[in-house]
Amino acid sequence: MIASIVDTDALLQVIWVSLIAGVGVPACYALAILGANRALEFGRNGRSVEAVAFGVVGVLGLAVVVASIVFGIVTLVDD
């Protein structure tokens, strides 16, 4: 009965989008913080390879966050 009343596809879309974006994007931002902090620490200790590797993690994390936000807003506006 409930399934016939509720737009199940729309509700499921809300659930999976929220789970992926609401958990994934903050996690990527946390990776950006991790990458930036570790890159600075290793850079200060003269370990340039590790510093670069963590720097890449940080930049990628931030890039995913920015791309996700832009994608989300464009999707909403284009609707």
Add this chain to the structure above:
Amino acid sequence: MGSEIIVVIVVATALIFDFTNGFHDTANVVATSISTRAMPPRIAVGYAAVLNFVGAFISLAVAATVAQDVVEIEPNSIGLLAVFAGLVGAIAWNLITWYFGLPSSSSHALIGGMVGAVFVAEGADAIFFEEGILGKVMIPALVAPLLAFLVGGLAILFLYRIVGRLRPGPVTSGFRFGQVISGGLLALAHGTNDAQKTMGVITLALVANGTIATDDFHVPDWVVVSSGAAIALGTYVGGWRIIKTMGSRIHKMDSAQGFAAQGAGATVILAASHVGFPLSTTHTITGAVIGSGAAKRLSAVRWGVAGNIVVAWILTLPMAALFGALTYLVTRLFGTGAVGPIVVSTACLVAAVMLYTRRSQQAGVPPGVPPAVDRA
């Protein structure tokens, strides 16, 4: 001429409702940023107001749901009066919960007020109870806070897992900066979902007046701009008293929790707006705040306060419906012309000013001035 006056009063009342919505809900949007000191209160509120306004332009799916799928309004003066009465019922409930410092749901108040007024005016057949109220309002409204609770909880677990071994200072700074983004998205989401409800109601009034044909549904540009402006102004003026409840009385949060809670709230509301669900942004954000606290430590959440909030949620729909129905009956005492709306709206305006003045005097600060949290 009489119906044109009623339309003007309905539009003005809808925009006042939108203002009270922003006024009432601003705390939900900015409380986490303020309590974690990610942003000073005045800047947080101004920032939220601007993004509320921008958010109003993002989508119209929720406006379509409110205007077409909840109640059926006949294009006559009775329908117009019902829309007016529903709005006044919602405003009355919003003001009462604000006065007593209870977080409530402006969305449920609006839906409840409309349903109560239309039920009395047009009968039960004019209410789309199953597919409309149940399918597009109540079930999504039940799912959203639970989903936000889950997303907020999972997010904070991931965040602590990722940054748990780092020095706290840089991590806190990083998440405080992140809260500028997540807080902005939350304000955008709030503007998107809540401003559209007002757009839907104004459009409903225009349909009742015959200005918009029932088979040519569209939201005029002036409705979008005025609704966005009203909610942004309400947000700016702010609900400083409720900020205390939402920001620190539920649980003390760190910047990572604030970031997780705002991100969870924003994603759930934006996703729901995309498919046209008129969510309670209050319920959703509170679910996310509690989820981010409970995932860290169950005892960190002040469940008594959370319980009070739940009671207010449960009361909102029936009480707003009751207020909407009573307002309709009082308005009809003056006939079907413009006299009833003029008398009722004037009386409500006077009552609202009295409540606001009294509340401000009790708080010991003049209207519009932030409380001690701003000066701490």
